[in-house]
Amino acid sequence: MSEPVFSHDRDVETGVAPLAPREFLRWTWRQLTSMRTALILLFLLALGAVPGSVIPQDAVDALKSAQWREAHPSLTPIWEKLGLFHVYSSVWFTAIYILLMVSLVGCILPRTRVYFKAMRARPPRTPRNLTRLPEYRTFTTDQEPDVVLARARAALSGYRIDDHEGSLAAERGYLREAGNLVFHISVLIVLVGFATGSLFGYKGGVIVVTGGQFANVASQYDEFAPGSLFNIKNLAPFSFKITDFDVKFITQGREAGMAQDFSAGVDYRTGVDGALRHTRIAVNHPLSIQGAKVYLIGHGYAPNVTVRDADGTVAYSGPVVFTPEDATFRSTGVIKVPDARPTQLGFRGEFYPTYAFTMATGPFSAFPDDKNPALSMLVYAGNLGMDSGVPQSVYALDMKGLKPVRKDNKAMRVDLTLGQTVTLPNGLGSVTFDGVSRFVKLQVSHNPSGWVALLGMIMALVGLLGSLFIKPRRVWVAVRREGGRTLVDVAGLDRSSGGTLPEQIDALAAHLEENKA
């Protein structure tokens, strides 16, 4: 008698499918909703999730997956065909979980119907032969039969009890199956929440240098990913300014160099003309603003540079975002100076927050904090190609119209420490490293149905607890007079494993036998 929970399982036929289309559909449905299929699909789901943790995913780290593709030119086309760079939205992964969902629905529907009847069912009549049940006790007592039954009734609190002639039948644990159903329905809710969150919401990333401003319109984002049902006009009209940035790095141990604390000061305004308010955002402390959340997810350096051209006029002055390459915050970036005369200038190179040098390693950054900042860049002159109408990345130079500036027959490299100025050859001008600003990488996201998934998950847990720990149990007590005394039979049946039925039947029998009525 072990747990006939998924009762439809016995419908599965092992025979060959009949050819009639209707029958075939029936057969397919039964196969799909069978317990065995559900188990296989569960294992497939687990197995299918594995490659996504091994192969860099576009949606998780686009840069990494691009690097991987570059390093594996022969595998890449095959992997792309198999959808291995976006496993969790690939056809085959989707197929697995949709089949699992169908199987789940096919499981829930008939069971809900069955449960609806079972919920109101009375305990089964007392079997004629109680000795055959898994747990059985018997004893004789001087108490009247009615007294024994009344006491049994009182002892079996929480049971649904039916009185019969000379016996009673009791059952409890009706909610186990309810828990089971709630769990399965909740899994569906979680998936719906998960799916709709990405439909009606949006997610965007933007880099802001301290002192810089941001207004929540699509054009201000560096990357913007609206859900397919999100209307860009519905972007909440807030704006903010990053006033300052604070960071503290761990200085010892294996975690040395990790940021322990970083936070940014924000002046923000809700709506177009709301009051200006100040707050600090940090990891674990996003800013909630008009249904959206602003997260601080990264940071880096933006060296301040002044470039003077041949005439000595300032052609560029300000911070330039350099993107961190590794945990030491060695960063790479480019500076474009389209206003330099007579020729446009471009710089490409690296920024080291704590510059260090050995013959073996060349220049490197010894620590992520800006203890000894330095810039090292190659210089290019010519046409930056910014007027061609083709949008350009701010992190790369279009090399078509540019030539390296040469000095002493070598491509010229300018190495600058803080405050230093280097004059370019051929009267091209000069470049000054004025100072270091920080930038923050922010993520703005709006997930209107995130709570649905969460609620579903919590419901799933509650249902799970019910289905695991509510023990369906049946108990019968039968009495009859025999030779002037009362003969009492107590028997029980557990409908799930792992219960403590023997102990309970022992206790009940002992309690009834104790003559203190």
Added chain:
Amino acid sequence: MTHSQFELLSNQAIAVCGTFYFLALLAHLAEWALGRTVPLDAVGATASSQAVAGGTDTLVAVEESTERMERWGRIGVILTVVAAGMQFVAVASRGLAADPIRVPWGNMYEFTMTGTLVVTLVYLGLYRKYKLSWLSPVVTGFVLITLMADVLLLYTPVVPLRDALQSPWLIIHVVAAITATGAFTIGGMASILYLVKERWLERQAAGKETSARAGYLARLPGLVELDRLAYRTHAFAFPVWTFAALIAGPIWAQSAWGRYWGWDPKEVWAFITWVVYAAYLHARATAGWKGRAAAIIALIGLATLWFNFIGINFFFGSGSMHSYA
């Protein structure tokens, strides 16, 4: 005490704790070695109630060796309790050693230390109820070896918590994850012993195993009891894991990283573990899989769990946002 004194205390306590686990293991090995001279039905029964062939001398001898065996078992448990106490001191003082003081779950060294403590506590907590003396050498051996590896390979000086870890959810998420891991591990041990014992019984039935005398395997509980213990620990651990990985984790990830679920390698494997254990419970509840088939699924689940805990950090390293854990 200053912060650095607490750090020193933690390091010393973990060394002392390891020693006690070692002594406990020795005591349990002695217990089982002595068991060789004790008939299978002697433990727990009174000598007079047994029909021992060979007269009073044998009877007295059996009684003596039974008592010795039980005594070494008790010594082992007491040593384990002392070891667990020292381990608690070691864990707590790791937290007190940091400036500002924090929960002691900032890196793998500390996770492993706490995780093994949970294994011991689950074992001690269930010892009496499930008569777990047969599990003693396995648990003490496992905890000892894991702690040694922890101290030798994963030790790291006390440092403050990293930014992403500074959240009340650290306590909730990590306590739940560690508790589930400890319980799954105990359940996995029961499943391994189930498979070993089942095979031993088969070989015995086939006449390939002649050691009918009281070996360790013979003293293991029956297959039904092993199976039941495995089921109960898994049934306890699964909802806790559900909460840790699929509720507390996403809520925290939402506030730390701006998304509930991002298919980070650690998340992927937590999900895989969840699916495998879900299949375990499902197979038991519906398809009626018990015993061997269930034990094998449980061990696959345990493998994914430990791979997630250890493997992700070493093989995927910087690729995971969870790489401190």
